[in-house]
Structure formats: C-alpha cells, structure tokens
Amino acid sequence: xxxxxSSNIGAMLGVxxxxxxxxxxxxxxIIFSHTPWQMVQRPFLTPFTMDGLPLGTxxxxxxxxxxxxxxxxxxxxxxLVSTLVALLIGVPLGALAxxxxxxxxxxxxxxxxxxxxxxxxxLAIVLVAIFEPTLASITIAIAIVSWPPVxxxxxxxxxSVRKREFVDAARxxxxxxxxxxxxxxxxxxxxxxxxxxxxxxxxxxxxxxxxSFLGLGDPNAMSWGYMIGAARTxxxxxxxxxxxxxxxxxxxxxxxxxxxxxxxxxxxxHLSRKGKA
Amino acid sequence: xxxxxxxxxxIAATLxxxxxxxxxxxxxxxxxxxxxxxxxMGLVQNGPTQLVAGDIYESLLRYNSDLEPQPSLxxxxxxxxxxxxxxxxxxxxxxxxxxxxxxxxDVVFSADVFLRETHARLRASLAYVESITAPxxxxxxxxxxxxxxxxxxxFETGTMPIVPKxxxxxxxxxxxxxxxxxxxxxxxxxxxxxxxxxxxxxxxEDYYLDGKPYLDEVYYRVIPDAAARAVxxxxxxxxxxxxxxxxxxxxxxLTEMEGVCSTGAGWEFFAPLSWMWMNNREGPTSDVxxxxxxxxxxxxxxxxxxVWNGFGKxxxxxxxxSTNYYSDAVxxxxxNPDKAxxxxxxxxxxxxxxxxxPLPYGETWQRWAEAVRQNLSEVGINAEIDSTDVAGxxxxxxxxxxxxxxxxxxxxxxxxxxxxxxxxxxxxSKGSPWNNVEGYENPxxxxxxxxxxxxxxxxxxxxxxxxxxxxxxxxxxxxxxQELEFPTIYRCNVKDLVTTAIGINDGxxxxxxxx
Numbered sequence: 001x002x003x004x005x006s007s008n009i010g011a012m013l014g015v016x017x018x019x020x021x022x023x024x025x026x027x028x029x030i031i032f033s034h035t036p037w038q039m040v041q042r043p044f045l046t047p048f049t050m051d052g053l054p055l056g057t058x059x060x061x062x063x064x065x066x067x068x069x070x071x072x073x074x075x076x077x078x079x080l081v082s083t084l085v086a087l088l089i090g091v092p093l094g095a096l097a098x099x100x101x102x103x104x105x106x107x108x109x110x111x112x113x114x115x116x117x118x119x120x121x122x123l124a125i126v127l128v129a130i131f132e133p134t135l136a137s138i139t140i141a142i143a144i145v146s147w148p149p150v151x152x153x154x155x156x157x158x159x160s161v162r163k164r165e166f167v168d169a170a171r172x173x174x175x176x177x178x179x180x181x182x183x184x185x186x187x188x189x190x191x192x193x194x195x196x197x198x199x200x201x202x203x204x205x206x207x208x209x210x211x212s213f214l215g216l217g218d219p220n221a222m223s224w225g226y227m228i229g230a231a232r233t234x235x236x237x238x239x240x241x242x243x244x245x246x247x248x249x250x251x252x253x254x255x256x257x258x259x260x261x262x263x264x265x266x267x268x269x270h271l272s273r274k275g276k277a
Numbered sequence: 278x279x280x281x282x283x284x285x286x287x288i289a290a291t292l293x294x295x296x297x298x299x300x301x302x303x304x305x306x307x308x309x310x311x312x313x314x315x316x317x318m319g320l321v322q323n324g325p326t327q328l329v330a331g332d333i334y335e336s337l338l339r340y341n342s343d344l345e346p347q348p349s350l351x352x353x354x355x356x357x358x359x360x361x362x363x364x365x366x367x368x369x370x371x372x373x374x375x376x377x378x379x380x381x382x383d384v385v386f387s388a389d390v391f392l393r394e395t396h397a398r399l400r401a402s403l404a405y406v407e408s409i410t411a412p413x414x415x416x417x418x419x420x421x422x423x424x425x426x427x428x429x430x431x432f433e434t435g436t437m438p439i440v441p442k443x444x445x446x447x448x449x450x451x452x453x454x455x456x457x458x459x460x461x462x463x464x465x466x467x468x469x470x471x472x473x474x475x476x477x478x479x480x481x482e483d484y485y486l487d488g489k490p491y492l493d494e495v496y497y498r499v500i501p502d503a504a505a506r507a508v509x510x511x512x513x514x515x516x517x518x519x520x521x522x523x524x525x526x527x528x529x530x531l532t533e534m535e536g537v538c539s540t541g542a543g544w545e546f547f548a549p550l551s552w553m554w555m556n557n558r559e560g561p562t563s564d565v566x567x568x569x570x571x572x573x574x575x576x577x578x579x580x581x582x583x584v585w586n587g588f589g590k591x592x593x594x595x596x597x598x599s600t601n602y603y604s605d606a607v608x609x610x611x612x613n614p615d616k617a618x619x620x621x622x623x624x625x626x627x628x629x630x631x632x633x634x635p636l637p638y639g640e641t642w643q644r645w646a647e648a649v650r651q652n653l654s655e656v657g658i659n660a661e662i663d664s665t666d667v668a669g670x671x672x673x674x675x676x677x678x679x680x681x682x683x684x685x686x687x688x689x690x691x692x693x694x695x696x697x698x699x700x701x702x703x704x705x706s707k708g709s710p711w712n713n714v715e716g717y718e719n720p721x722x723x724x725x726x727x728x729x730x731x732x733x734x735x736x737x738x739x740x741x742x743x744x745x746x747x748x749x750x751x752x753x754x755x756x757x758x759q760e761l762e763f764p765t766i767y768r769c770n771v772k773d774l775v776t777t778a779i780g781i782n783d784g785x786x787x788x789x790x791x792x
Contacts, residue, residue, distance in 0.1 A: 037651045043583050059526065060583060060644055133664045219635075219643070219662040233503070233524045233640050 004266040011262020017255035021072050021248075028069035036067040036222040047240045056240050059230065064240065067222050068248055074223040075252065078139050078208040079201040085143035086204075087197060090150025095189075097151070098158030099181045109155070112148045120145040124207055128216045135218045138211060142204045153196055157189035191267035195260050202256035209249055224249050301491045303790035305771065307517040307781065308506050309476065309497040316467065316476070317456040318438040319387070319445075320395050327435040328519060329476055329497050331782035333374075334461035336439055337365050337384065337417075338432035340778040342545045344601055344690045346429055347777070350379075350439060350462060351417075360424035360733035367415040371485045373441050374466045381411035386442035388419075395450060402431045402694070424733045427691030430601075433546060434783055436689065464490035464786040473499055491789035503639070507531060516771055519781055520544065520763025525586050525641050531766050538769040541588060541762040543780020548597035548695075549763075551685035553633075553649070553756040554674060557716040561631060562680050566624040568753040571681070572610035573617035574656040575649055581759055584645050588764055592757035594750040595696050596742065599760070600688045604743035607750035617656040626658070634663045634682035637670050642683060645758075649681075674710040685761055686711065690778070692742050693730035700754060701726050717754035 005011055024031070034040050041050065045057040047064070055064035097108035115123070127141035161167065162185055170184045211217055212225025213232075224245040231241030313325035318334045337351040346354070351365040371379040389409040392399050405425040410418050421428065431437055439462065444455050459467050464486075465478035476497040480490055498515055500506045507527045509515045511534065520543070523531065532539045555562040555571065562568060577591045596603045631653070635646035646662050653660040660681075665673065673679050688695030698704050701723045704713040722745060729741035765781060767774055770791040774784045 037647060037654075039579070039648065039651060060648055129666075215643075216664075219646075219664045230640060230644070234526045237526070237530060 001266050005262050008262040008265060010258045011265075014255040014258030014262065017251055018259065021252050021255070022076065024069050025072035025076050028066070028073060031069060032063065032066040034063060034066060036062060036070040038062060038066075044234075044238050047244075055244050056238075058227070058241050059234060059238070064227075064244055067227055068224070068244055070222040071224040071227060071245060071248065072252075074135070074218075074221045075205045075208060075249070078135065078142065078223075079205040079256075082139045082142035082146065082204045082208075083197055083200045085140065086147040086150055086200060087193070089143065090147035091154050091186075091193065093147075094151035094154025095158050095181060095186060098155035099162055099177075099185060101159075105155070108151070112151045115145070116148045121207065121210065124211060125214070125216060128211055133211070133216050133218050135221055138208060138216075138218060141211075142207050145207070146200055146204060150193070150196060150200075153192060154189055157192055158185055161185045161188045191263075195264040195267065198256055198260035198263060202253040202260070205249065205253055205256075299488070299491050299772070299789040300792060301488070301789070302493055303491075303792075304494045304496065305492055305517060305785060305788065305790070306496045306498055306515040307785075308500060308509070308515050308519060308522045310500070310506065310519070310522045312473065312499045312501075313476075315456060316459045316470070317440075318435065318459070318461075319391055319440040320451060320456065322396065322398070322435050327779075327782050329478070330438070330459065330461075331434050331463075331779065332465040332478055332495060332785050333459050333463045333467055334434055334438040334440070335463045335783075336432050336434045336437045337367075338429075339783060340430070340433060340546055340690065341776075342542055342599075342778050344430070344545060344599070344778055346432070349432075349434075350384075351432075356429065360426070361421045363419040363421070363428065365417045365419075367417065368485050369415060371462050372483050373443075373462055374460045374481060375441075375444075376483075377441065377443050379439075379441075379462050380414045381417045382414075383442045384417045384439055385409050385411050386446060387439045388437060391440050391445055391450060392437060396436075398689075398694075399431065399436055402428060402436075424731050425693070426730060426732055426735075426738050427601075427689075427693040430546075430690040430694060433689075433779060435779070465492075465495055468494075475499060486786075490786050492785060495785050503527075510766065516768050517774065517781065518766040520765050523766070524639065525584070525588070528586055528588070528764055528766065532764070536769050537766060539764045539766045540775050541764050543765055543775040543777070543782075543784070544761075544763060545599040546690050546778035547687040548600045548690070549685045549687055549761040550592055550595075550597045551683065551758045551761055552592065553758065554679065554682040554684060554715045555753070555755055556677065556680050557718075557754060558677065560680055561624075561626055561629050564624050565752060566620045567626060568756065569610070570617040570620040570624075570626075570656065570658070571653065571756050572753055573613040573620070574658065575610075575652045575756070575758075576612040577758060578612065580645055580648055584641060584648060585759065585762075589762040590760040592760050594746045594757055595700065595755075596692050596746055597688050597760045600696070601691050602739050602742035604739075604746045606743060607747050614652075614656045621657060628657070628659045631658055631660045631680045632663045633660055634665055634670060634673055634679045636683040636685070637665050637667050646683060671710050674714050675708050677707065677714065677716065681756070682714070683758075684710070684714075692745075693726075697726040697730070700749060715755050717752070719749075719752065722748060 039061045040063050041053060041057050041061050043057055043059055043061040045053060047056040053063055058064055093108050097105040124141045124145045128138055131137035167184055170180050209225030212223045213229035215229060217223055217226045227245040228242045235242055309325050309328055311325060313329055315321045316330045318326060318330040335350050337349060339347040339349045341347055350367055352368050354365045356363050367381060373379055393403055405421050407420045407422045441460050444460055445453060464481050464484050466481050468479045469477040478495045480493050500509055503524050507523045510518050510531060555568050557563055581589055581591055593605050594607050633646050633650055636642040650660045650662055674682050699713055700717055702718045705716055706712055725745050729738055732738045765775060772789050772791055773787045774781060776787050777783055
C-alpha cells in the first residue's frame with residue numbers, strides 16, 4: 001500500500017507540503033523571537049524590504065511571517081481536533097444505523113438529515129455566535145456541522161459489509177452482534193473513512209478560516225482567516241496582508257486533498273484511477 | 278457675571294466666508310451611515326438622525342468651534358447677573374415649512390411640554406428650570422430655580438430641537454403621522470425618503486436669512502458597506518463622507534485624491550472621548566495601583582498615530598480639550614512600562630486574568646484592543662480579549678460583567694452635561710452602559726462636581742473643575758485613551774461646510790458649491 005501511495009507524485013507532494021506546514025507550526029516559537037501580536041516595526045512594511053521581516057508587517061506593525069507560522073498552529077489544531085470529534089460522532093452513529101437497521105436506522109438517519117438540511121456554514125456561524133468564539137467552541141461547531149456525511153458513509157459501508165459471507169460465518173461461529181460489528185465489520189470500513197477524514201481536515205481548515213474572516217474567530221488566537229479578515233479593509237494598499245495567508249490556506253488545503261486522493265487510490269487498488277487523479 | 282449680549286448680525290458667518298462671493302445653486306450628496314430610524318428630532322436623537330434632521334429643525338442657538346453661542350432662531354439673548362433668568366429674542370418672520378408662522382409659543386411648547394416628555398438628556402437640564410414663558414411672540418424667558426452653568430449649552434439643535442406646536446399639541450407624539458414628513462424651521466425641507474436608498478431635502482425658499490441656504494437640494498445617501506461608501510466617493514457619486522463613515526485605513530487614500538479636502542473640525546460640541554471602563558468593584562482593577570499601571574503600560578501615542586492615522590489627541594483626563602473648563606494641570610501618564618511593572622510589583626499582582634472587552638464598531642476598535650492587550654502583556658498583565666457584538670457589549674457593560682471595556686461618550690460642551698455622569702456615585706445604576714459603569718465612589722469629589730455645576734461665574738467654575746480633574750486623574754477610575762477625531766472628507770469645491778461645533782449636522786445651511 002505504501003508502495004502504491006509513494007509512487008503517486010501528487011500524494012507525495014502533498015505529504016511534503018503538509019510536513020513543512022506542521023514543522024513551521026511546531027517550531028514557530030523557535031523560529032520567531034516575537035509573538036504574532038507583538039508590534040515590532042512600523043506598520044505596512046512591504047515584504048522583502050527589511051531583514052528579519054521577510055513578509056512585511058501588518059496594520060499595527062506586527063510580523064506577518066510570525067503570524068503565518070502561529071496561524072498554522074491554529075489551523076492544523078482546529079482541523080485535526082474537529083475532524084476527530086466529527087468521527088467520534090459520525091462513526092458510531094453510522095455503524096449502529098447500518099448494522100442494526102430498522103428503527104435504529106430510521107431514527108439515526110432522520111437525526112442526521114436534520115443536520116444535513118441546514119447549510120453547514122450557516123449552522124457553524126449560529127453555533128459559534130451562541131457559544132462565544134473560543135478555539136474550543138469553534139472546533140466543536142465545525143465538528144457538529146461535519147459529522148453527518150461521515151455517518152452516512154459509514155452506514156452505507158456497514159450495510160454492504162454486513163451482508164458478506166465472512167460476517168455470516170462469524171455469526172455462525174457464535175460471536176455476539178456488537179462483537180461482530182466491532183471486530184469484523186468496522187475494520188473493513190476503515191479505508192473510506194481515512195480518505196474522507198483527510199478531506200474533512202481540509203474542509204475544517206477552510207471553515208475555521210471563513211469564521212475568522214467574518215470576525216467569529218477566537219480573538220486571542222492568531223489564525224489565517226483572521227489575518228485575511230483584518231486585511232480586507234486595506235486590500236488595495238497592502239496586498240501582502242491577505243495574499244500570504246491566502247496562499248498558506250491554499251497550499252495546506254491542496255496538500256490535504258492530494259493526500260486524500262493518494263490514500264484513496266492506494267487503499268482501493270481495484271479502482272484504478274490512473275490518469276484521472 | 279456681566280450681561281451677555283450677542284450681536285444681531287452673523288459676524289461669525291461673515292468672518293468665516295472666503296473672499297469669493299458665495300454661489301447659489303447646486304446639490305450636495307452626503308453619506309448617512311447607518312440609515313436613521315426616523316427624522317423627527319424631538320423623538321430620535323441618534324447620530325444619523327441629527328446629521329439629516331439638523332437641516333430641518335433648528336434650536337435657539339448655534340455654537341462656533343470655541344463653543345461660543347451664536348444666533349440661530351434667537352437673534353439675541355441675555356442672561357441675568359444672578360444666572361437665573363435667560364431671555365431670548367427670536368427672529369421676526371420665521372415660518373414653519375408648512376407656511377404657519379413660528380412664534381415663542383412653539384419654543385415654550387417644545388421645551389416645556391414635548392421635549393420634557395421625549396428627551397431624557399434635556400430633561401436632566403430642565404430639572405433646573407422653574408418656568409418657561411413667552412411674554413410676547415418673539416420673546417422667551419427661561420427662569421431657573423438655581424444657577425446651572427452649562428445651561429447656555431442646552432440650545433443646540435440635537436439638544437433642544439424646536440418642534441411645531443400646531444402639529445403636535447394634544448397628539449400622541451410617537452404615533453403622529455407627521456413624523457414621517459417632518460416640519461421644521463430649518464434651511465432645508467423634507468421632500469422624500471426612499472428607504473435603503475436616499476433621503477432628499479430641498480431648499481427652504483422662505484428661509485429667514487437672506488440668500489440662505491445656497492444649495493438647491495441635499496441628498497443623504499444610504500450605502501451600507503464601508504468599502505462601497507469609499508468607492509462612491511472616489512467615483513464622485515457622493516461629495517461628502519461624514520466622520521466615521523469609512524474605515525480609518527481608507528482615509529489617507531481618499532484624502533490624497535486630487536480635489537479632496539478633509540477636516541477634523543466640527544466635533545467640538547460632542548468632543549467624543551474614549552476610555553476603558555475599569556471595574557472598580559472587584560479583581561485587580563479595583564486596586565488604584567493596577568489602574569495606574571494600565572495607564573503607564575499603554576502606548577497611546579502609538580495608537581493615535583497607527584490605529585487612528587494621526588487623527589485625534591491623547592486624552593489627559595476625563596474632560597476633552599475642546600470642552601469648556603478643560604485643564605491639563607494633571608498627572609501625565611506617558612508610556613512607561615518600567616513604572617507600570619513597579620506598580621504591579623508593589624501591589625503584588627499575581628497574574629490574575631484580565632478580560633478586555635472591545636467596542637464592536639469595526640476593525641479599528643478591534644485593532645485598538647489588540648494593541649492594548651499587547652501593551653498590557655508586555656508589563657506582565659495576563660490580558661485576554663473577549664469577543665462580543667453590540668448586544669453583548671451593552672449587556673456586559675451594563676451588568677458590570679467586565680474587567681476592562683472600551684467605550685466613548687460625547688461631552689456636549691460642558692463637564693456638567695457630559696462628564697460628571699461617568700464619575701459620580703449617584704450615577705451608579707445597573708442596566709445602563711452610559712453612566713458610572715466603573716463603580717467609582719468618591720463622596721468628596723461628588724460634592725465638588727455638584728458645586729461646580731451650580732456656580733455662576735465662569736472663573737469659579739474653571740477653578741473648581743481644574744481641581745476635580747487634578748484629583749480624579751490620580752485616582753484613575755477609568756483608563757482615558759484618546760479624544761477621537763472623525764475627519765470629514767469632502768470635495769474642495771464645497772465651501773463653508775463645517776463652520777460650527779456640530780459640523781455638518783447643521784453645516785449645509787452655510788455651505789455652497791464653487792463652480
């Protein structure tokens with residue numbers, strides 16, 4: 001599997017990009033001697049004009065490069081944690097619905113549909129507005145709007161797997177139903193979940209950025225969306241303030257998508273997507 | 278006090294006029310932001326309403342940029358030596374926009390009946406008034422119970438708009454259908470209001486000052502987005518951007534355009550002063566050393582230069598420098614992080630978290646809060662920004678659920694009108710974000726505030742207020758930030774737009790367009 005993945009140039013490019021972003025996020029306090037909120041130079045310093053401030057300064061004279069690095073922390077953290085939370089909600093619900101069927105399925109799916117009928121972003125805005133924007137509330141809001149597709153995917157996978165012969169065999173061997181679900185069925189649904197999760201991280205990063213852009217970010221956490229939102233009013237006079245965080249978002253999301261594609265190809269060899277991906 | 282007598286003629290207006298003769302005709306497009314809730318100034322007095330309705334309604338006086346009273350509906354006036362009797366002589370031949378004659382009865386009705394019921398801020402000043410009478414059609418006499426120094430500042434359009442008695446007497450003011458088509462005595466008449474688009478005023482041909490107004494019509498344009506307002510000005514769609522209608526960052530770009538002028542004048546009467554409420558009741562902010570440390574920690578010059586693009590002035594205390602009886606003989610809090618650290622160490626500050634509540638009025642205020650948080654953290658104060666919206670800000674400040682909270686308030690020309698309300702104990706009342714929200718209690722100073730308001734002579738008042746300012750600045754009940762200045766941006770061919778202390782609120786009366 002690693003062989004198939006590593007032969008995919010796009011996927012490897014994604015991995016390299018993502019590792020770079022992670023490295024910058026982890027080593028931000030070592031690379032930069034000042035925090036992203038510190039006013040270090042005169043405001044609106046153009047990029048590449050002063051040593052030590054390669055990406056210039058923002059409206060208050062804060063280092064844009066440092067802001068980008070610390071912003072990576074917030075983006076990755078929110079992306080990963082909210083995806084984990086979404087999986088924790090979506091996987092059990094989907095698995096129960098798909099495995100037990102009947103009223104369990106009906107109930108779980110109506111519940112899921114309830115969330116799916118409300119536009120994601122609108123619901124996220126409402127949730128964050130109600131719970132006051134903090135990193136925790138933003139993460140939870142993103143998780144709450146992202147789990148329904150997981151539940152539906154897991155349900156469909158479980159439904160198809162549970163009719164396979166090896167499941168019948170397990171049942172004949174006397175395994176209990178919960179045990180069959182946990183040990184026989186679920187492990188066989190992991191690969192599509194992994195693929196989906198990698199794409200969900202990307203979506204979560206975009207959602208967090210959009211919320212911050214609208215001013216619904218955590219005011220004490222530097223994030224890429226915040227940077228663009230704050231730079232919006234000066235976009236004509238200071239292009240770099242929105243350009244660099246924009247590039248950072250594009251590259252990170254692109255990297256996650258490439259990895260997702262690569263995983264998809266690697267985990268589903270029979271779906272030969274050569275030339276398409 | 279000597280009898281004050283104003284000249285009959287508009288000396289101020291003639292002096293302000295340039296050598297070129299005023300030209301009649303033309304139209305002015307002014308941005309109004311946000312759209313006013315109504316134009317009946319006796320009922321609604323928020324900013325946008327005052328901007329538009331200041332052309333429709335008038336009061337007895339106007340004020341120049343030094344806050345000296347000037348004639349408006351009253352062409353002259355006297356104050357008795359004991360400070361108790363104010364006599365106004367009204368202009369002859371003034372007509373309401375519907376053609377009815379304007380008389381002293383209208384003034385008595387407006388001040389004594391209508392505004393007493395509808396105008397909370399004026400009601401506080403009217404509490405000093407014993408009687409308001411009209412001995413004849415052009416004379417009005419205000420008899421006071423006790424001297425009240427700032428009373429002469431109460432005759433501004435937004436404070437005491439004169440409303441037509443023949444339309445409102447005996448009706449339910451709030452539901453009177455004429456509120457939709459306001460009738461005043463001002464230089465412009467209401468013509469049309471297309472909601473969400475524009476308000477159209479036309480020249481009052483019967484205006485009582487010869488030749489005025491010069492403009493034929495004024496359009497107040499409603500453009501909800503700040504960037505779109507800037508573009509509308511750039512493309513020439515609007516001629517005037519009133520203070521605060523575009524983001525500060527856009528100001529330099531717009532003022533650098535050819536043929537564009539700007540002025541910071543026209544706010545002297547309001548003198549918006551910003552500060553942070555500091556909760557005097559609990560937490561580290563209840564210690565005066567902590568509050569002084571906050572003052573020393575902040576780099577207020579930086580904020581003025583960077584966040585406000587150099588507009589405004591660093592505040593020295595509770596009274597703005599354009600307000601009467603301002604004194605700068607007070608302790609100066611310059612940017613001194615070492616001193617702040619010393620004070621914190623002395624009080625034994627242990628790193629308790631302090632929440633900063635920004636004013637939810639856009640990017641400028643958010644950046645400001647970030648700069649303050651950074652300044653505070655540099656001296657070791659563990660500060661965090663609370664996120665909020667307008668409703669949340671009102672709720673938190675009025676329920677005293679904050680540590681540091683940004684705000685700004687108008688001063689209305691006199692410490693007794695717009696300053697003391699934020700510092701006297703009688704103004705501590707949960708539920709309002711406009712009073713003594715910080716919970717500062719100092720009975721000695723309270724007595725001095727009261728005494729100063731009741732003094733007759735201007736010199737006595739000046740001395741009393743200087744003493745108050747000196748004492749209160751050492752106590753730092755709130756962290757004074759900056760005297761705000763909202764530049765008015767306009768095309769240079771618009772002349773005499775800002776000639777009074779309330780700027781373009783009543784500016785179009787004298788304004789003219791050079792061809």
